[in-house]
Amino acid sequence: MEEITKATGLPLIGDPAPAFRAVTTQGEINFPEDYKGKWVILFSHPADFTPVCTTEFMTFASMHDEFKAMNTELVGLSIDSLYAHIAWLRKIQELEWKGMKNIEVKFPVIEDIKMDVSRKYGMVQSQSSTQAVRAVFIIDPKGIVRTILFYPAAIGRNFDEIKRAVQALQKADKDGVATPADWRPGQDVIIPTPGSCGTAKERMESQDEKMYCLDWFLCFRKES
Ligand code: BEZ
Numbered sequence: 629m630e631e632i633t634k635a636t637g638l639p640l641i642g643d644p645a646p647a648f649r650a651v652t653t654q655g656e657i658n659f660p661e662d663y664k665g666k667w668v669i670l671f672s673h674p675a676d677f678t679p680v681c682t683t684e685f686m687t688f689a690s691m692h693d694e695f696k697a698m699n700t701e702l703v704g705l706s707i708d709s710l711y712a713h714i715a716w717l718r719k720i721q722e723l724e725w726k727g728m729k730n731i732e733v734k735f736p737v738i739e740d741i742k743m744d745v746s747r748k749y750g751m752v753q754s755q756s757s758t759q760a761v762r763a764v765f766i767i768d769p770k771g772i773v774r775t776i777l778f779y780p781a782a783i784g785r786n787f788d789e790i791k792r793a794v795q796a797l798q799k800a801d802k803d804g805v806a807t808p809a810d811w812r813p814g815q816d817v818i819i820p821t822p823g824s825c826g827t828a829k830e831r832m833e834s835q836d837e838k839m840y841c842l843d844w845f846l847c848f849r850k851e852s
Pocket of ligand 1: 674
């Protein structure tokens with residue numbers, strides 16, 4: 629396991645986000661230092677001027693303000709030159725799809741022609757030695773990797789799910805809770821499992837209008 633991690637350079641959940649300096653469409657960045665105190669979605673796409681990636685960029689860019697309101701910054705990357713990025717982002721602005729038009733990509737897109745960053749993050753996988761997979765790293769305000777998603781080139785990502793994951797991480801950190809399957813903001817959350825027979829019994833006996841249990845190990849806090 630250790631060897632695989634070293635070979636691919638893939639950081640794992642709970643690891644510090646690997647540091648790098650890079651040229652982007654918004655100038656140079658020093659990562660993750662420049663993003664201290666903010667959540668970051670660092671994501672890769674296989675290539676500029678490709679169809680699935682174009683729909684993803686239109687979608688992500690149109691959600692940029694929503695992410696900003698969640699103290700969350702977006703940083704894109706592909707193994708392409710800065711000039712290819714600039715030309716593609718200009719072209720995207722001319723396109724219209726699903727009601728999205730005049731989309732300006734204001735978040736930085738990393739030039740990674742030498743694959744320095746994509747290799748550090750395990751974004752180049754067996755599918756292609758010259759294109760990154762669709763990777764998503766959600767990194768917290770302390771620079772720790774908190775969620776990792778990988779999709780193959782042919783499948784566009786679900787950006788609502790990426791937003792939901794950030795919302796769930798922020799809720800978990802703020803309230804010390806976990807979130808059940810398909811959780812959405814405003815829905816009931818799971819409280820930590822009791823760690824002893826005594827607290828398990830107490831938990832079952834202390835159910836009230838704010839907390840209910842399906843069993844001693846599965847208790848919810850009501851959110852409304
Ligand atoms: C696409 O974005 O459409 C794409 C990129 C690389 C390989 C296949 C599809």
